[in-house]
Amino acid sequence: MSNAADWSAAELRDAIARGELDPRDAARAALDRATAVGAGREGLNILLYQDDDCTERCRAVEYSVRDGTAGALAGVPVVVKDNIATTRLPTSCGSRILEGYVSPYAATAVARLEAAGAVVVAKSNMDEFAMGSSTENSAFGPARNPVAPDRVPGGSSGGSAAAVASGIVRIALGSETGGSVRQPAAFCGVVGVKPTYGRVSRYGLVAFASSLDQIGVFGRDVNDAATALRTIAGLDPRDSTSAADPVPDYPAAARGSLVGVVIGRPREYFPADLDPRIRTQCDRVLDAMRALGAEIRDVSLPHTGLAIQVYYIIAPAEASSNLARFDGVRYGLRIEGDGLRGMYEATRSRGFGPEVTRRILLGTYVLSAGYYDAYYRKAQQVRALIAGDFSKVFASGVHLLFTPTTPTPAFELGAKSDPYDMYLSDIFTCTANLAGVPAMSLPIGRVDGLPVGGQFIAPHFDERQMFVAAYALERVLGAEAHR
Amino acid sequence: MAVSLEDVRHVATLARLGLSDDRARALVAELNTILEHMDVLSKVETDGIEPVAGIGAAGTPLRPDSGPPDSLAHPIDAFAPRTADGFFLVPRLSTHEDPEEA
Numbered sequence: 001m002s003n004a005a006d007w008s009a010a011e012l013r014d015a016i017a018r019g020e021l022d023p024r025d026a027a028r029a030a031l032d033r034a035t036a037v038g039a040g041r042e043g044l045n046i047l048l049y050q051d052d053d054c055t056e057r058c059r060a061v062e063y064s065v066r067d068g069t070a071g072a073l074a075g076v077p078v079v080v081k082d083n084i085a086t087t088r089l090p091t092s093c094g095s096r097i098l099e100g101y102v103s104p105y106a107a108t109a110v111a112r113l114e115a116a117g118a119v120v121v122a123k124s125n126m127d128e129f130a131m132g133s134s135t136e137n138s139a140f141g142p143a144r145n146p147v148a149p150d151r152v153p154g155g156s157s158g159g160s161a162a163a164v165a166s167g168i169v170r171i172a173l174g175s176e177t178g179g180s181v182r183q184p185a186a187f188c189g190v191v192g193v194k195p196t197y198g199r200v201s202r203y204g205l206v207a208f209a210s211s212l213d214q215i216g217v218f219g220r221d222v223n224d225a226a227t228a229l230r231t232i233a234g235l236d237p238r239d240s241t242s243a244a245d246p247v248p249d250y251p252a253a254a255r256g257s258l259v260g261v262v263i264g265r266p267r268e269y270f271p272a273d274l275d276p277r278i279r280t281q282c283d284r285v286l287d288a289m290r291a292l293g294a295e296i297r298d299v300s301l302p303h304t305g306l307a308i309q310v311y312y313i314i315a316p317a318e319a320s321s322n323l324a325r326f327d328g329v330r331y332g333l334r335i336e337g338d339g340l341r342g343m344y345e346a347t348r349s350r351g352f353g354p355e356v357t358r359r360i361l362l363g364t365y366v367l368s369a370g371y372y373d374a375y376y377r378k379a380q381q382v383r384a385l386i387a388g389d390f391s392k393v394f395a396s397g398v399h400l401l402f403t404p405t406t407p408t409p410a411f412e413l414g415a416k417s418d419p420y421d422m423y424l425s426d427i428f429t430c431t432a433n434l435a436g437v438p439a440m441s442l443p444i445g446r447v448d449g450l451p452v453g454g455q456f457i458a459p460h461f462d463e464r465q466m467f468v469a470a471y472a473l474e475r476v477l478g479a480e481a482h483r
Numbered sequence: 484m485a486v487s488l489e490d491v492r493h494v495a496t497l498a499r500l501g502l503s504d505d506r507a508r509a510l511v512a513e514l515n516t517i518l519e520h521m522d523v524l525s526k527v528e529t530d531g532i533e534p535v536a537g538i539g540a541a542g543t544p545l546r547p548d549s550g551p552p553d554s555l556a557h558p559i560d561a562f563a564p565r566t567a568d569g570f571f572l573v574p575r576l577s578t579h580e581d582p583e584e585a
Contacts, residue, residue, distance in 0.1 A: 087556040087557070101562055102557060102561065102562060103556075103557075103562075104555035104556050104557045104558075104559075104561070104562060105553060105555060105556060106556070211535075211537060237546055238553075240544055240546075241537075306523065306524060306527065308520075309520060309521045309523060309524050310524070312517065312520075312521070313521060313524075320498060324498075324499075327499065328564055329563075329564070329571050329573055330559075330562075330563055330571055331562045331563055331564075332562075332564070333564070334564035334565065336574070337501075337574075339574055339575065339576065340573055340574045340575070340576050341499070342574075343573075343574050344499040345499055345500060345501035346501060348498075348499055348500050348501070349500055349501040349502070352500075357500060357502075357506075357510075358510065358513060358514070360498050360500065361491065361494050361495060361498060361500065361510060361514065362514055362517060362518075364494040364497050364498045365486065365490065365494045365514065365518075368493075368494060368497065374525065375518075375521065375524075377534055378524050378525065378527075378529065379524060380534030380535045380536075381527075381529035381532040381533070381534045381535075382524055382527055382529065382532075383534075383535045384532050384533060384534065384535045385527070385529070385532065387535065418516075419513060419516075419517060420516060420517055420520055
């Protein structure tokens, strides 16, 4: 029998539901694979905490199999990013300030995965508080890309992307604020989906920038991602920004067609200085979609060039407020100082790393008296223009947009020491977060052995259309795009 | 609008972050470099554009203010730095702290 770690989520689930595979063996195969690929601190450093005793969870899965109530992910091992609350494993956000913190409640997305039978086997490494694009900002050391260990896996959900790419699990949860699922998915050669803002509950996702944050999913292939998103999506009374829109059967999009679908090619995402190898891969994909019956239309999103600036005002501003709660009182690290104020300052200075400190100060600055109008209010106005670009292009009859996910393939560890240079990694992804629209990255090929991601962006709550295109494209591009 | 050392010290105080002198000086340069890139926004015509207040489609729905709080999987002394009788303990407020800074 082949190694269960190589089976798709649907194959694993069906074998377990038929009683042919013990869920303990599925969990064990995942953890054995983690050991084999060196997922721990001394190796790729992609997993921070592992659950070596999933017995209780697996027993619940067995009961469901016996009752005939096995869920859509019965016995499927999953990995969860370290900023999404779990009650068995720590939730430390890749930060010293929350080192060892175990949440007293589980995130809704985790609870829904578990209700469908999934078994959380590990928490994954990430940039501290999701601030970064390479997973080098983790307090627990940088993660490495399993495809090319001298390169970064992307970030901030680099550990989750790498766990899927290295075959530990088929499904992992990540989170997005400016591209933190799609960019690492592109760098590691897996599928990554950022749903519409409101599609997935943020309850239990440690807040970074609340108007941008959204839990996303990684899959080894499109069906893994579609199954995972269908499981976690939908209204949650615990998150007042979650939406009541009905959740379509995303895996059913596999039967969809691209005939008559209008796909926009926004010129701002194909600048003259785009890596020509990435341009070639994207052109190949556009040709393939044309051959499948899609109409390719050149379009413009004229405010795209302002997105990084807007993002790096709004996200730090919201973060400076959200991260005020880490003060040594209710959870995590406490360093005693001179009185209450001394304790706050000592705890936060020792607990936060350099990038988090930088962004808290930047955010506090742009919100402070005298600068609010020039920076924060202005950024929120330009954000409206960016969101308007998407509304206009979708109202003109375009069903989907196709772009490269990133301007370059995965870069080497330590290659980007200038913070703003690192911020530019999000240039093609942060627009979707600013506008709240759904987007996904899927592997479209390789350059010099490194994965390249192609991105679909859809109108609000039309993830299904992205999945139709992704399934169709995956069939044409074949397995080589994933390896 | 260049950031000065005084500005960095001021926002660090607002953000309750202690900074060494070296780190504060380095942050002056880092923040100025980042903010220089933001200056392009000042040239964008935004008269009459309503700032985005929330990106969600549904506004802010309300729910009945009823029902018990969610039960916790772990008691608060399992995750809080210091507790007593179900309360979080904080250091004594020092009288020399300046209330104006709050």
